[in-house]
Amino acid sequence: MSDFFNKVQQLAQTSPQKTAIISAQGETTYADLMGYCAAILDHIPADKKTVAIYGPSSALWVAALLALEFSGKRIVPLPDFFSREQCQHVLQDCAVDFILRDPVCPGFDGVDEYVWSTAQALMKQGRAEPSQQILYTSGTSGTPKGVLHDSAVLDAKANALIAAAKADARDRHLSVLPFSLLLEQIVGVRLALSIGACCIIEPMVFQRCMTGDFSLLHQVTEQFKPTTSVLVPELLRGWVLSLDHVRKNAVETLRYVAVGGGHVPDGLAQRAWDLNIPVYEGYGLTECASVVCVNHFGQRKAGTVGKPLDGVAINICEGEIQVQGPSVMQGYLHGDAIQDCWMTGDEGTIDEDGYLQVYGRKDNVLVTSLGRNINPEWVENKVLEDPRIERCFVFGEEKAFPSAVLVVHPPFKAHFKVPDNKETLIQQLFQGIPAYAVPDRLIVSDRETLHQHGLLTSNARPKRKAITQFYSL
Incomplete structure (x- = not known):
């Protein structure tokens, strides 16, 4: 059973009516969340070992994750933005034998499933082994690789980010990226909910932004006044341009917006700060449990991706970034075990203050x-x-x-x-x-x-x- 599960369960007991998630379906309290978890848990067969979660970000996606972590299953977050062929590859590659599915997503022939609903039930007591996740990177082909991580590693990464972002229960996290992406699962789910913060979910924000329409993002931020969020550079660029176009600033409640997944030009970052978007650049990869380095709250250094998180060591070997520590993956599915050290394939340097600068892919x-x-x-x-x-x-x-x-x-x-x-x-x-x-x-x-x-x-x-x-x- 994961530390994340234990923390959410404790909050459900001590602060049952505290809002955990805000979405188009309304508010979900911590008690509701554990009720949904129990209802889903009733439908997971004991003999199923590898279970996929398939659906857009929602309170029930989180409940499904909690249920699987409680039961000690091997968990496969199946991205709802993958093509049908990519989904079929993932299911076959890691031998998924059960799917927890949102009704908005189509099923798959030959795989047993439970299509979740909003039924609630009381949380049951029990013991289980620590869960494991198989996380598929988007890759550059139709056959992405599965990365193996224990839930304890993901919990440790969330705890390190709590310190870096100085996050607390007063935060309201706006979830823009899908939960099936490890970065958003760690920050929007594990971090936010383990400290009693509120997570705001509106999956259509991501979809609309990817088409160049940022009006819903403006509407959601103005309505819910978030304090934190996570973006990729393309979304940050679009948000900045759209704010410039309507001649408005972002809401003043924002205090920490982490941006990762690619380079953030200095000019873009500065313009974002001018518009009340407090950008904190970071760097990571799925093989190292997502975030490796990030600019800590109040300690940002422009042009860098910040300092290593607690428990992570960074070295530069012949110009290439090397990551060491327990957050390095166990290995690829069907591959050899990895021993706490990963050559990232990215070029970079560490400056005199310990901040990392990333130049790009070595093989490019x-x-x-x-x-x-x-x-x-x-x-x-x-x-x-x-x-x-x-x-x-x-x-x-x-x-x-x-x-x-x-x-x-x-x-x-x-x-x-x-x-x-x-x-x-x-x-x-x-x-x-x-x-x-x-x-x-x-x-x-x-x-x-x-x-x-x-x-x-x-x-x-x-x-x-x-x-x-x-x-x-």
Whole structure:
């Protein structure tokens, strides 16, 4: 049984009417949450060992997680944004033999399931072994890998983040990312609910934001006055641009907005702070139980992803970031065991104050036909300082000079006519970048093309090989 389960159960006993979750279905108290947990627990067969949770973020998703952690099952959060083929791969890869499913998601032939409802019951007493989760990264293909973590490791990571964010029961966490993403599960579920805070859920915020519509995010933040949230850089960029467009600031109640999953340009972060979005950059990966480093509350250092969390050690080995400690995964499903040390594949340095700077993926480095090594993410991040640019991807293996694919925010599209003003655009966008790393070819695309042709992963990271082939780079 996990520490997270014990803390939520204790809160249900000591503060039963305290609000745990706010969603479109209304308010859910800590007592309600444990009641839902017990009702779901009644429907989990004892002989089923590996159980998936399939559905959008909701109070019942949390209740299902609690029920599985109580019963000591192997847990597989199945992302509702995965394709049908990816879901089938996950179910087969880790031999899921039971599914707890939200009725809004379709079932799967050949796998037993329970479709949850809002029925309540009294919490039963019992003992169980610690649970384990199999967490699937989005990957760059249709067959992502399963990462193994014990619930105790996830609880320890949540406790470390409580200290880093100085979180307490007065916080109101706005959950934007899906719970099936480990980062949001740790912060929005395990952290918030274990300290008696309130989690605000509106799954449509994420879906609408991913289409470029941030109006619901504005509405939800103004209505519920959250204090914390977690975003990825693309969502932060869109939120900043939308606030600029309507000439408004974010709500003043926000005190800590963690941003991870990619580089946050300094200019974007500063503009966010100007608009009352207190950005705290972080860095992590699923293989290391999500967050590894983060800028601590009141101790942010611009241009970095902060210091290591308690219990995590960071080293730089020949330019590559190495993570050590118990938060390193047990291993990949079907793979060899890992012994508390993980080479991340990311390049970075640690400054004199102990803050980590991340430069990009080591295996993305381009070697031009002129013998120059170029980290494309370094060039891309420089270009993203321009608020007109939504995405930038740089390619050029074995070419004399690289090429760049740009996604421009719609209001500025008319200005980006290639090749009409190619030279002017190159001078503007790549100012300060060495001549050997400046692209000699620009392609202006749009988010619809990238999504329709499968050029991005499910969490919007570029599939570099697919983009290269699609644009004949």
